[in-house]
Amino acid sequence: MIKHLLSADDLDRDTAIGILDIAERMAATAGREIKKLPTLRGRTVVNLFYEDSTRTRISFEAAAKRLSADVITFSAKGSSVSKGESLKDTALTLQAMGADAVAIRHPAAGAPHRLAGWISGSVLNAGDGTHEHPTQALLDAYTMRSRLGHVEGLRVAIVGDVLHSRVARSNLSLLTTLGAEVILVGPPTLLPVGFEKALPPGASISYDLDAVLPKCDVVMMLRVQRERMIDSYFPSEREYSRRYGLDRRRMALLPEHAIVMHPGPMNRGIEISSQVADSARSTVVEQVANGVSVRMAVLYLLLGGNA
Amino acid sequence: MAGHARHPARKPVHGTDRDAPSETSPLQHVKSNTVSGIRGRTILTAADLGRIVDRMAHQILEKTDGATNTVLLGIPTRGVPLAARLAARIEAFEGRRVPCGTLDVTLYRDDLRLRGTRAVGPTAVPEDGIDARRVILVDDVLFSGRTVRAALDALSDIGRPSQVQLAVLVDRGHRELPIRADYVGKNMPTSRAESVRVLLREVDGVDAVLLATANSDGHSGVDGPRSERRSE
Amino acid sequence: MTSTWLIRGARMPGGGPTDILIRDGVTVEVGTVLDSRGATVIDADGLIVLPGLVDLHTHLREPGREDAETVETGSRAAALGGYTAVCAMANTDPVADTAGVVEQVWRLGRDAGLVDVQPIGAVTVGLRGEQLAELGAMATSAARVRIFSDDGHCVADPRLMRRALEYVKAFDGVIAQHAEEPRLTVGAQMHEGEVSARLGLTGWPAVAEEAIIARDVLLAGHVDSRLHICHVSTAGSVEILRWAKSKGWRVTAEVTPHHLLLTEEYVTGYDPVFKVNPPLRTAADVAALRQALAEGVIDVVATDHAPHAVEDKECEWAYARPGMLGLQTALSVVVKTMVEPGLLDWDGVADRMSRIPARIAGLTDHGHDPAPGVPANLTLVDPTARVRVDPSQLASLSRNTPYAGMDLPCQVVATFLRGEPTVLDGKAVR
Ligand SMILES: [Zn+2]
Numbered sequence: 001m002i003k004h005l006l007s008a009d010d011l012d013r014d015t016a017i018g019i020l021d022i023a024e025r026m027a028a029t030a031g032r033e034i035k036k037l038p039t040l041r042g043r044t045v046v047n048l049f050y051e052d053s054t055r056t057r058i059s060f061e062a063a064a065k066r067l068s069a070d071v072i073t074f075s076a077k078g079s080s081v082s083k084g085e086s087l088k089d090t091a092l093t094l095q096a097m098g099a100d101a102v103a104i105r106h107p108a109a110g111a112p113h114r115l116a117g118w119i120s121g122s123v124l125n126a127g128d129g130t131h132e133h134p135t136q137a138l139l140d141a142y143t144m145r146s147r148l149g150h151v152e153g154l155r156v157a158i159v160g161d162v163l164h165s166r167v168a169r170s171n172l173s174l175l176t177t178l179g180a181e182v183i184l185v186g187p188p189t190l191l192p193v194g195f196e197k198a199l200p201p202g203a204s205i206s207y208d209l210d211a212v213l214p215k216c217d218v219v220m221m222l223r224v225q226r227e228r229m230i231d232s233y234f235p236s237e238r239e240y241s242r243r244y245g246l247d248r249r250r251m252a253l254l255p256e257h258a259i260v261m262h263p264g265p266m267n268r269g270i271e272i273s274s275q276v277a278d279s280a281r282s283t284v285v286e287q288v289a290n291g292v293s294v295r296m297a298v299l300y301l302l303l304g305g306n307a
Numbered sequence: 308m309a310g311h312a313r314h315p316a317r318k319p320v321h322g323t324d325r326d327a328p329s330e331t332s333p334l335q336h337v338k339s340n341t342v343s344g345i346r347g348r349t350i351l352t353a354a355d356l357g358r359i360v361d362r363m364a365h366q367i368l369e370k371t372d373g374a375t376n377t378v379l380l381g382i383p384t385r386g387v388p389l390a391a392r393l394a395a396r397i398e399a400f401e402g403r404r405v406p407c408g409t410l411d412v413t414l415y416r417d418d419l420r421l422r423g424t425r426a427v428g429p430t431a432v433p434e435d436g437i438d439a440r441r442v443i444l445v446d447d448v449l450f451s452g453r454t455v456r457a458a459l460d461a462l463s464d465i466g467r468p469s470q471v472q473l474a475v476l477v478d479r480g481h482r483e484l485p486i487r488a489d490y491v492g493k494n495m496p497t498s499r500a501e502s503v504r505v506l507l508r509e510v511d512g513v514d515a516v517l518l519a520t521a522n523s524d525g526h527s528g529v530d531g532p533r534s535e536r537r538s539e
Numbered sequence: 540m541t542s543t544w545l546i547r548g549a550r551m552p553g554g555g556p557t558d559i560l561i562r563d564g565v566t567v568e569v570g571t572v573l574d575s576r577g578a579t580v581i582d583a584d585g586l587i588v589l590p591g592l593v594d595l596h597t598h599l600r601e602p603g604r605e606d607a608e609t610v611e612t613g614s615r616a617a618a619l620g621g622y623t624a625v626c627a628m629a630n631t632d633p634v635a636d637t638a639g640v641v642e643q644v645w646r647l648g649r650d651a652g653l654v655d656v657q658p659i660g661a662v663t664v665g666l667r668g669e670q671l672a673e674l675g676a677m678a679t680s681a682a683r684v685r686i687f688s689d690d691g692h693c694v695a696d697p698r699l700m701r702r703a704l705e706y707v708k709a710f711d712g713v714i715a716q717h718a719e720e721p722r723l724t725v726g727a728q729m730h731e732g733e734v735s736a737r738l739g740l741t742g743w744p745a746v747a748e749e750a751i752i753a754r755d756v757l758l759a760g761h762v763d764s765r766l767h768i769c770h771v772s773t774a775g776s777v778e779i780l781r782w783a784k785s786k787g788w789r790v791t792a793e794v795t796p797h798h799l800l801l802t803e804e805y806v807t808g809y810d811p812v813f814k815v816n817p818p819l820r821t822a823a824d825v826a827a828l829r830q831a832l833a834e835g836v837i838d839v840v841a842t843d844h845a846p847h848a849v850e851d852k853e854c855e856w857a858y859a860r861p862g863m864l865g866l867q868t869a870l871s872v873v874v875k876t877m878v879e880p881g882l883l884d885w886d887g888v889a890d891r892m893s894r895i896p897a898r899i900a901g902l903t904d905h906g907h908d909p910a911p912g913v914p915a916n917l918t919l920v921d922p923t924a925r926v927r928v929d930p931s932q933l934a935s936l937s938r939n940t941p942y943a944g945m946d947l948p949c950q951v952v953a954t955f956l957r958g959e960p961t962v963l964d965g966k967a968v969r
Contacts, residue, residue: 001424018426025411025427034464039414067414088853108855109728109739110809117810129857131739169739193742198733300414304424 004116004123005298008134008173015301016178020142022297023290026066030293040069043100043303047073048090048115049126050106055264055288056126056136060103063295069303072097087111091118101303103295104128122302130164136263137170139294141178143283144218146290147259152179157212159185160222160244160271161233163192167263168222176200183216185209186244189233190224209244213253220261221246221272237270247273251281259283345504347517351493356476356514359492360389363474364396366490370472371441374403378437378468380410382446382458383428388509389476390445406433410444410465415457430465437466443489447505449475452486477516479503542959545575549583549919551908552885559588561915564958569909581963583919586952589889591623591916592870593896593905595686595715595793596769596841598862599625599656601647602640603632608846608936610644613866614653616844616934618961620866621918621951622654624897624905625844629661630691636661636672638680645682653961653969657900660684662703662714666692671703678710685901688715690769691816693751695721700755704764713765713791713899716755718776719817723747728857730803730818738806740856743818745773752776756783756790767899768792770843772817774827781836791899793841794828796872797863797941801825805941811852811859812941815845818861832891833882839896842869846937864940867933871926871947879948885922904957915958924950934967 002010011019029035045064049057057073064071074090087106094102095118103124104112109131116123127133141151148154156175162168162184175182182203184191192198196205206212213219224240234240241247246260254260260272260281268274277284342349351359371377374397381390387409394405411428444458455473462471474490479497497503497518504517546559560568560578594617600608610627617625627644629635635644641658648656660677664670666689677684687707694700694716703714724747729735731742752768756779759766771777771792783790797815802822805813813819831837845862852859873892877883883891889908897906904914927946930938954962961968 022427025414025429028430029414029464032465037414037464038460039416039419086850086854088850106855108857110856113809114855129739130741166739169737192736193744194732195736198736300427301424304419 003302004112005134005302006112006116006123006125007132008137008170008177010134011174011177013177013179016138016141016174019138019294019297019301020145022300023138023142023293026296026300027290027293029066036066036068038068039300040064040067040303043069044098045069045071045299046094046097046099046102047071047126048094048102048104049073049075050104050111051127053105053127056105056291059288059291060124060126060295062292063299066292067296067299069100069299072099087114088118091115094121095119101299124298124302127166129166131166132170132173133166134170134174135291135295135298136167137174138298139287139291140167140171140220140261140263141174142290142294143261143287144259146286147283148217148257151175154180154217155183155215156180156218156220157183157185157209157216158220158222159209159246161190161224161228162186162195162222163190163233164225164228165222171220172203173200176202183212185212187234187240190228209250210253213250214255216254217258218261219246219254219258220263223263223265223267224271241270245271245273246276248275251276251279254281261287263287342506342513342515342517345506345511345517345519347502347504347519349515350495350503350518351516353514356516359476360392361396363490363492364393364400367393367443367474368397368401370489371443373401374405376469377405377441377443378433379405379407379443379445380432380437380462381407382444382454383409383411384510385447385505385507386445388507389447391509393445393474406435408433410458410461412454412457412461415460417453417457430461432465437462437468439467439469441470441472442468443472443474445474447476447507448503449473449478449486449488449491450481450503452482452484455486456484476505477503543578544955544958544960545573545578545580546583546588546917546919547580549586549588551588552889556584559909559917561955561958564915566909566913566915567911569911581919581953583952585921585923587885587920587922588909589621589885589918589920590893590897590906590908591918591954591956592621592892593900593902594622594625594842594844594866594869595767595839595896595900596690596795596843597625597627597866598630598843598845599627599644600846601631602643604848606936607848607851610647610656611651611653612934612936613844613846614648614651614656615967616864616866618653618954618956619934619951619965619967620868621870621920621954622866623916623918623954623956623961624655624657624900624902625866626657626659626686626900628690629659629688630666634661634665635659636664636666638673638676638682641677641682641684642680652956653967654956655902655905657686657902658682658684659686659688659690659715662687662689662694663699668692668695668699671699671706674703674707674712675710678707678712683901685710685712686715686767686899687712688717688769690715690717693717693719693721695751697754697758701758701762704759704766705762708762708764711765711901713767715767715769716751717769718748718751718755718771720747720750723750727818728814729806730820732803732821734803734806738809740806743816745775745820745824748773748817749775749779752779756780756788759783759790760786760788763789765789765791770795770798770817770841771828771831771837772798772820772824774824777827777831777836780831784836791838791895792836793839793896794832794837795843796840796865796869796876797843798828799825799832799840799876800872801941806856809856811854811856812863812939812943814856814859814861815843815863816861829876829880829882832877833887838891839899840869840873840891841896842866844935845939846935847939848937852939862939864933864935864937867935868928868940868942868947870920870951871949872942874922874949875947915955917955918951919953921950921952922948924948926950
């Protein structure tokens with residue numbers, strides 16, 4: 001039984017599959033007239049967002065509300081957070097409020113770990129700096145399973161700015177735990193030094209996207225930020241897009257059944273072309289829907305574990 | 308999911324039924340035997356079970372005008388095969404196919420805080436739905452009544468039946484809510500310290516009902532990982 | 540005021556039990572069964588007597604951050620750790636880059652009177668790395684500054700570094716370099732390697748330290764100046780130092796206790812008490828540093844004692860200030876990492892923690908074994924004691940020790956500063 005979800009490493013295979021199974025049940029209720037479940041009635045879930053991320057915040061809010069939890073959102077804008085109150089003081093406030101679970105999004109890696117040491121409720125990492133975003137990995141795995149039937153044995157390319165990507169880190173961990181093979185693809189500047197030694201079994205690194213694509217079941221494109229170019233991680237957007245962007249020509253290299261994923265928000269024309277993003281292979285839209293079901297499952301699991 | 312992997316290690320067992328009230332009574336020593344790896348005194352044999360299911364099927368036919376406009380919804384785990392057996396017997400007796408479904412109540416339980424997370428089972432409603440129909444909820448053991456309460460809530464979220472009835476294989480008493488069954492296979496007076504374990508071929512490989520005294524010898528044999536799915 | 544002390548039966552490093560008679564600030568006699576008339580006797584049976592420890596790298600935070608440490612509280616922590624002299628780093632507020640500030644710090648040390656506080660002067664004005672500070676004025680001030688350092692910042696400009704090295708030759712100064720190529724450590728949070736890759740923290744590559752050390756030993760060799768390298772933290776740095784020393788260049792180096800004991804794995808929980816600059820490195824680096832200290836490639840242990848207020852550590856890793864307390868635990872950590880594994884004997888400890896640092900800092904009153912006529916700066920150590928580190932029991936104003944809860948060997952029983960006890964029975968005299 002896990003109390004916090006700080007990292008995808010917190011999930012062993014059985015627990016991860018359990019979350020996906022529960023998420024499937026949760027998704028089934030989403031099609032009903034009455035979507036709300038009474039499961040977390042009387043529980044308080046706090047969304048503590050130090051970064052603007054409407055998409056993730058709404059997803060967590062929807063998940064908690066569908067389970068009838070009381071939801072309180074602290075955003076960096078318009079609360080004491082922006083007035084410079086320390087995370088510790090905020091934690092003490094949340095503790096006093098009796099928060100049963102806190103979903104935290106924070107620009108500093110490890111902030112959820114710190115929070116977990118200061119409050120008695122469950123902490124859910126909703127993205128911490130360049131570290132992890134475990135519910136994103138869960139929803140990605142869920143999406144793969146619902147599109148392709150299974151995760152085990154899939155070959156997944158994660159392409160782009162792996163160095164700065166919490167999505168990549170969480171997916172690397174979760175997907176290999178679930179028995180998928182992961183190939184990290186990007187320019188060497190955007191792959192962490194020493195990563196080849198830290199890779200779990202079933203993971204590898206490549207600098208050559210064209211060579212990887214024909215053997216992939218899933219290709220996951222990561223968002224690349226313009227400031228990386230200014231920092232000399234790559235020379236220009238055009239060169240990046242030529243070497244590591246997914247366009248129609250490259251998509252044609254994929255096996256017929258392969259799907260294209262992107263955690264959003266997308267830079268159309270840089271890491272992914274519009275034709276690819278809007279194609280039938282793209283799972284971008286369902287990833288968003290699956291996010292709610294997966295987060296419901298995680299909340300249920302964590303709060304149930306607080307017995 | 309290996310549900311038990313996430314199931315909290317339970318403290319000393321008091322009634323192992325999932326709705327077990329927390330009160331315990333003096334330990335009773337019973338002569339135990341082992342059925343399908345489960346220790347306990349055999350209360351009902353496979354033959355008993357067969358007769359009881361037949362009788363319940365007849366009772367349902369009587370009280371539902373020949374099972375017309377009726378849907379059976381089994382509560383996982385063992386309510387589901389029981390519902391299927393009842394449907395099969397009803398069809399054998401009357402030639403009428405009764406639609407059968409599954410109603411998982413996990414997300415409607417009120418003991419999440421006490422018992423921790425469980426695996427969530429499927430809910431499958433027959434094609435024509437349950438609106439304006441007579442729904443018979445089917446479960447293996449009726450104890451505190453809390454599972455049935457959760458089932459009624461779950462039911463109201465998926466439709467509006469014209470009538471809801473309850474069929475249980477064993478009623479062991481100790482109700483905590485104003486709930487009674489319309490069809491009871493066997494009334495079985497028990498102490499709270501005892502646990503009733505229904506074994507069904509489809510799930511357990513064997514048909515039997517056992518009565519065990521919880522924790523009488525340090526491990527009652529009914530508090531293993533399988534207790535996760537033991538139903539009321 | 541005169542006071543007379545007789546230390547009975549203390550063991551000198553590498554020698555047998557001896558009695559030491561101290562009067563009027565100096566050792567007057569060393570031998571057996573000395574005349575104890577008029578003396579306060581300390582039974583030192585089973586204790587080791589070391590020359591008072593000397594720290595080349597202490598952050599006392601005064602002036603500027605008296606909430607984190609003051610000269611007095613830091614001095615008390617030092618005395619309790621067995622130190623009789625500490626060199627106070629220049630990164631205060633205002634920066635110790637003028638004769639006025641270094642004299643102020645020096646006087647505060649005098650007033651506290653618990654250890655000799657020897658100010659280090661900044662190399663550049665405001666530690667900004669642009670223009671030399673008035674090094675000569677600081678050298679000839681009452682504080683008699685000999686060590687200059689921009690510690691906390693690297694003197695990154697090679698031309699400026701060359702000039703500084705050359706300039707201080709006029710008064711036998713030494714430049715203590717915080718070796719960190721700033722362009723390679725932008726935003727750096729921890730050692731760059733597999734752990735940083737996993738934790739998503741920006742890496743501080745070993746090469747950022749090694750590149751500066753390589754450049755600076757070449758510069759020191761070229762202009763024949765004294766260079767001291769602060770807090771060496773990587774195996775690669777050790778190799779460069781070994782090579783530089785083989786050339787006969789006047790290069791010395793220090794290692795901190797925490798780099799001798801702790802590894803990057805401690806970062807895994809994101810507790811900033813383990814955040815330090817340079818960062819905790821790998822187990823292989825730790826092994827290389829211990830070996831280098833044993834061989835003398837690294838000359839001394841220096842604490843880099845860096846107190847921080849609670850709010851600067853009870854926060855997110857990236858927002859926390861780097862640094863750890865060190866003064867009160869340094870000797871214990873050195874015993875644990877060097878003496879217990881047999882890499883260093885007690886005489887070696889005396890070298891690495893007292894005699895050599897005193898020589899580097901030009902502190903002529905310190906680093907001497909007890910001998911008639913020598914200032915009695917001494918430390919008595921119980922080598923068999925074990926202590927569990929309790930942050931709330933430390934004398935520092937701050938609590939940021941990385942050793943909380945650890946059991947460490949040995950205990951300082953008494954410290955004498957010029958013949959007067961600053962610590963007795965393991966407790967500060969004042
Ligand atoms: Zn430094």
